[in-house]
Amino acid sequence: MTQLLWLRCDLRSRDNTALNAAMAAGPTVALYVITPKQWLAHDDAPCKVDFWLRNLRLLAERLARLNVPLLVRHSDDWSGVPAVLAQVCQQHDVRAVHLNQEYGVNESRRDAAVAKRLRADNIALHSHLDxxxxxxxxxxxxxxxxxxxxxxxxxxxxxxxxxxxxxVLAEPAAQAPLAIASDPLPEGVEHFAATSAQIHQHWPAGExxxxxxxxxxxxxxxxxxxxxxxxxxxxxxxxxxxxxxxxxxxxxxxxxxxxxxxxxxxxxxxxxxxxxxxxxxxxxxxxxxxxxFPRVSMHRAFRRETDALPWRHAPEELAAWQAGNTGFPLIDAAMRQLRATGWMHNRLRMLVAMFLSKNLLIDWREGERWFMRHLIDGDLAANNGGWQWSASTGTDSVPYFRLFNPLSQSRRFDPDGSFIRTWVPELAHLSARDIHDPAALGGLFDAPAYPRPIVDLSRSRERALSAFKHLAELRP
Structure with a gap:
């Protein structure tokens, strides 16, 4: 019986549970479904979509060596995926579909709808832990x-x-060739801008x-x-x-x-x-x-009581944070690194998240969304977990009274200013002492292109602590 491997976020041939299971069960065909409007709805970054396609091209070559044809289909969003799979199964007389499990409310609903459609067509669905x-x-x-x-x-x-x-599973042995041609792979996807050569060089594709x-x-x-x-x-x-x-x-x-x-x-x-x-x-x-706790993948706080926090509507401060123009060099270096490379150092992710959600008291969901729209490694669970941890709204999150001070963090973890000089070149001429807090130089600060701090750290800390303390007082 012909088996269909439905590829999602499992773009490899080695240690791929569903691939091994499918090829062990019979002649196998692989399928990848491009869903641009769903990716837009999930705030997937252009660099991430491009990374998927680059990896898919190299995976197609590996699958070709295994004599596994790769089919590519399009559906605007996941609502059309059950029909797409049913059509492919009918065209190629597929009797079983194999997939690796994914997690999240929308993913679960999609897979349940696919299972229902395949069941109606008497096609088996095998879901694997991967x-x-x-x-x-x-x-x-x-x-x-x-x-x-x-x-x-x-x-x-x-x-x-x-x-x-x-x-760890070895790559399966090649199967006998099938009389099915692979589909050409697109160079890009509508609605997603081309990715820079710098990001391609920084993140080469392929297993x-x-x-x-x-x-x-x-x-x-x-x-x-x-x-x-x-x-x-x-x-x-x-x-x-x-x-x-x-x-x-x-x-x-x-x-x-x-x-x-x-x-x-x-x-x-x-x-x-x-x-x-x-x-x-x-x-x-x-x-x-x-x-x-599926509510965390539905734009809800894990700690329900924190939905009552008085988040500020401060579009100018949010824009300054997004652009890396807050006047705090390590914050700005991190945000500029994100836009240039699609990635940010893990400690800096926590630092900029605390700065937005506590020093600026802007809703953590604004930051979560911005990260997903720019991260090449954007992952719902990790991104949401990290943001809610930093904002003290999540499971096992940092205590609300703990705020990373961006100046002391800068002096401690970038002591000579090397990281700042890389991403905030207008400060490169400053000494290792002055580069962390150029505003302290007062009139001696000679970098007109760099902004003054957009917030007073001490006052913003007190504002955040007051908001959380008031929240605690409201609890029965």
Missing amino acids: QLLFAPGTLLTRSDTYFQVFGQFRKLCHARLQLGVPA DGASRALDDFAEQRLDDYQATRDFPALDGTSQLSPYLAAGVLSPRQCLHAALRINQGEFDSGSPGVVCWIGELLWREFYKHVLVG
Whole structure:
């Protein structure tokens, strides 16, 4: 029986659960559905859509070596996907569809609609665990609820990993050629602007390059990860998140690479390895939260009471934050890095999120949306989780009275100003002491193109604390 592999965010041939299962069951055809209006509705960034297409082209070459034809179909949004799959199944006499699970309210509704349509046509649907190490619903508290505290979630993950680490699947062997031609792949997608050559160079596509980047990080920098990951001017992070978000790498491949250099240990041994595996589990945690508490993927705060916070409507300040013109050099450097590369250093993501949601008291959803519209690694669960953590509206979030001070953070984590000089060149002439707070120079500040601070840090801190304290007073 002909099998159909429905590709989504799993653009690889190695360690692809659905691909292996489909090819083991019979002759396999792959399908990718382009849905531009759905991507627009989800605020997917042009650089991310371009990254998907670049990876899809290279995956098509790998599938061709496996004699798996790749079909490409179009539907404005996900409402038309069930009919698209049904038509492909009818055209090619497909009797079973294989997919890797995705998470989120819209994704779940789409897949349920597809399952209903295929069931009506007597076509089997096989759903596989692939994006995660553990299926949502299999890691629960003692009261059979989803975890709300990461530390407890991580502890259970470690206990389960002690029982066995999920295996990495080899690329399947080539099947016999099929009399089905692959479809040409589009160079671009309507509504999504072309991506710069700089981003192409910064984020090369393909699982071969992604695997090399993973191995290089594991062998050269992972041991020092805990010590270097907070310094944006250093090459201290893995920068593998775009490949994980698009499914060019799997979390299993990442976990095995880490364990390989740490003698199989995930909770002892190298502090760098233990710390990085913790980051993989944060990714896991936020996807489980997405399933257990679906309101977070519906523009709702995890902590319902925080919906009553008096968010400010301050369009000029929001625009200054978006453009990297706040007058706080590290904030501005981070925001400019995002627009130029489609990526931002993890500590800086927390810093700029706290600045927007607390110092400016602007709704965290404005920042969440802006990030998704620019991030090449944009992921609903991780992005929402990170923003709600920083804004103190989410699960296991930072206490409301904790605000990162952008000036002290700048002096601590970019001590010589290297990162700032890279992204805010109008300040490059300042000394390592002055570059963090040029406004303190007063009349001696000689950089007319750079703005004065848009907010007083001390007063804005008191404003945020007052808003949260008043919220607490309103609770019964």
